[in-house]
Amino acid sequence: MINEENDDLTNQDNQEPNETITRVTGMYKDWFLDYASYVILERAVPAIEDGFKPVQRRIMHSMKDLDDGRYNKVANIVGHTMQYHPHGDASIADAMVQIGQKDLLIDTQGNWGNILTGDGAAASRYIEARLSKFALDVVYNPKITEWQASYDGRRKEPVNLPVMFPLLLAQGGEGIAVGLSTKILPHNFIELIEASIKHLNGKRFTLVPDFPTAGIADFSNYNDGLRGGKVRVRAKISQLDKNTLVISEIPFATTTSSLIDSILKANDKGKIKIKKIEDNTAAEVEILVHLPSGLSPDKTIDALYAFTSCESSISPLGCVIEDNKPLFIGVSEMLRRSTDNTVQLLKQELEIKLGEFEEQWHFASLERIFIENRIYRDIEEEETWEGVIKAIDKGLQPHIKHLKRAITEDDIVRLTEIRIKRISKFDIDKAQQKIDALEDQIAEVKHHLEHLIDYAIAYFTRLKNDYGEGRERKTEIRVFDDVDATKVVIRNTKLYVNRAEGFIGTSLRRDEYVGDCSDIDDVIVFTKAGKMMVTKVDTKTFIGKDIIHVAVFKKKDKRTIYNMIYRDGKSGPSYIKRFAVTSITRDREYDLTNGNKASTMLYFSANPNGEAEVVTILLRQAGSIKKLKWDIDFADILIKGRASKGNVVTKYSIKRVELKEKGVSTLKPRKIWFDETVRRINVDGRGDLIGEFRGEDKLLIINQSGVVKTVTPEVTMHFDDDMIVLEKWEPKKPISAIYYHGEKELYYVKRFVIEQEDKEENFISDHPKSQLEIVSTDWKPMAEVVFAKERGKDRKDNMEVNLEAFIAIKGISALGNQLTKDKVNQVNLLDPLPFESPEEVHANDLEVIDEETLGATESDASTKPKDDTETDKDDEGQTSLF
Structure with a gap:
C-alpha cells in the first residue's frame, strides 16, 4: 500500500485543502486473491477425489471418530467437528443437516426437516445421527488415507477420504465462491453404479440427473452438466375431477x-384463475388446486407451467477442485475419474491386504519352525540378549529356505515373546491348517490383483445388490413442448376501440367493447386506408383513424384468413386478395394496398377457419357499362402473402360490395398425430397419425377405468396415463367391451354408441372391484375367453366370442349380456372379422377447395389475374394448424 500526495492539485490557484490518494493495488493483489483462493478451495467447491467440501469431510471424519454403533447427538458431533473446522457451529450444523437429508451417508433420528415442504430441522441438541452402513462400507479406510495437520496443528485430519463410489454425482453439490460457482445435480444411485460398470467394460454410457423431489424433467439440453446446459423440471399435475387438480410431485429446488x-x-x-388451494403434504406431496366451474383443467395445467414455479429451469455447472485448482468438467468425465479412482483405491486395499497376509504367513511359518524344532531350548544356556538372538537365528537357518523374505531381528524378538503356555499347547496340524488358509487367501488376493477390473465390477455389483433396494429412479424423463403463454393466460382485461378516432386500449371503457384480453397479448388492427399494425395491449394506443377490425393476434396463425377488396388510389382499379398474417414486426405499420395515395378498403372480413364468402359487386352508372352487378366467390382466389397486389376485380368505380352468402372453410382437413413421449397431440408429424380432422370432427378417448368421452382436438390437451384408446371418433361406429362386474362377480359384454358429445361417461359398474377387461372400436371384434381350472373338473377349452353377434347395440348405461357363468382366467382381444365400414359423406366434402391448386376463375374478365407480385415469402401458402 502506497500513500502519495498529489502536488499538482495543491499548486493550483484557489486550491482547496490537500487531498490524499491511497493506492490499493497491493491490497487487491494480496488480500483479495488470498480471500478468493480460500473461499474457492476451502469452503464452496467440492474436491473431485472424494466429492466432499472441507466442512463435509470434517463432519464425516468426526462421525467416524465418535462412531460406536449408537446414535450421537448432532450437537455433540458439531462440537467435535469444531476441533477440525475453523468456523462456527451453525455452519457445521447446517452442512450436516444437508448431508442427512440426502439419505445416503447419515442414519438420522428425530426431526431433520422436510425437503418437500421446506421445513427446517430441529435444533441440533434434539436430533441424533450415526454413520450409515453404506458410509462405513465405502467412505473409510485409514490404511489408505493421506493425513494432514488440522488448522491448529493439534490433530490429524484426512486430506481426502478414500471414497470408493461416485458420491459427488449421487449427492450433487452447490456452492458460490468468489468469481465462480458450482452446481452439480444429483444422479440416481443405481444408474451411477451401472454407468461405472459400463465404463469398466469399455462401453459408452449417458447420465441424467434424478431428483429426490421426483417430478418430471426434460434433459434434452443437459449438456453433460457443463456450463451452458439447461434442465427443465416440472411438477406432476393430474386431474382429480373436472374442478380439481392435484400436484403429487414438485420440481427440484422448490418446496410446497x-x-x-x-x-x-x-x-x-390474473394470469390464472383458481378458487382455493389446499396443502395436504405429509410424507408425500399433495396439493389440491380447486378451479372455478367452467374453467378448462387442461388449460389451467399449462398455465401453471407457464406462470408459476410448477415449471422451472436449472442451469448446471460442473466445477470441482483438482490439485488445488478449480476444474470445469462434465458429469461423464466425473464418473470416469471417480471409477478409475475407485479401481486404484481397491488396488491399494488389495496390496495392503496381501502384505498383511504374507506377513501373517511368514510369522506363522517361523512360529511353527521355532516350536516344532524346539529352537527355544537353544537359548537356555545364553546369558546375554545378543546371545539369545544369535542362538535363535542360528537354529532357524536350516529350516527357512522356503520363506519368502529374510528373517529380521524384529521377527526373532516376536518369537521370544511367545508364552510357554502357547508352546506347550502347540498343535502342528492346526498350525499347518492356518498356514494353508493363509496361502489360499494370498492366492485369492493375487488373483484379484491380476484381474483388477473384474474385481472392481464385482465390487460395484455388490454395492448395487446391498444398497440399491428402494433407490430406483424417481424423476420421470420426458421431452417438453413449449407452453405458449398467450394461449393459456386468463383473459383478465377488457379491450375497447374508438374506431373513428383510431384508438385502442383497456382504459377506453366508454367506447366499443372488442373482447377479453390479457396484458401479455398482442392486438392486430386494420384501418379503412388499408393499413395493418400489431401492437401490445396497453391502456391507450393510437393506430390510425377509421379502424375496421380489431382482434387479439395469434402468432404463427395460418388458419385465420383475411379477405379484402380495395381500390388502388383515388380512381384506380379495384383488387381482391386473400392472405394470412403469421409473422410481423410489432408496432410497424404495414400497407396492404398497392401503396398509392388515397387507396381505401371496399370490403374486409377476418375468417378464423379460412372461410370464403360470396360477395356481390355493384358498380356506379357511368358511360356505356353494361354489367353493373355480379358475384365473386373468394374461394376462387388463391391465398397468398399479405404484400401481394391481388387480382383485378374491375377498372370501374365500385359503388359498394355486399355479402351475398357466408362461406365454408377452404382449408384442408388437418392431420393430427399423437406423440407418446410427451403424451400430446400435434400437427407437426411427430408420433403416430390419428387421422385427418375437419372442424366438426372429434377425438374418442377411453381410459382403463371405463371412462369414455369425445373432445374437440386441441394441442394443449393433456391425456391420463391410463388412456387405452385414442382415435378419430366415428359417431355411428359402436364401442364393444367386456368387463367384470364387481358386485355381481360376473363378466358382461356390452356394445354401445356415444349419444352425447363432449360428455365424460363411465360405461362399466362403479363398484370398486369392477374392472374393464377389453374394449374395441372395430366393427366386428373377436375375443378369446380363457377359463380357470376348477377343483375336481377338467379345464374348459378356450372360447371365441363374436361380440357383434353376441349382443345388439344398446345404451351406454345398459348392463349388457352375461358372458359366462364359468370362472374366467383372462379375456384376450383377437383380430377382428373383415368388414367394410360405411362411407360417411360430410357436407364439406363437396365444398373443400385446395388452395394450392385452385386459381381465380376465368369466367369473368374482371376476375382474371393481372399484375400480382409476391413480396412476403413468410406468408406464402396455407397449411392447417390449430
Missing part, C-alpha cells in the same frame, strides 16, 4: 410452500 406462493401470486396477477 414456494410453489403455493407462486400459484397465489399468479392468481393475484
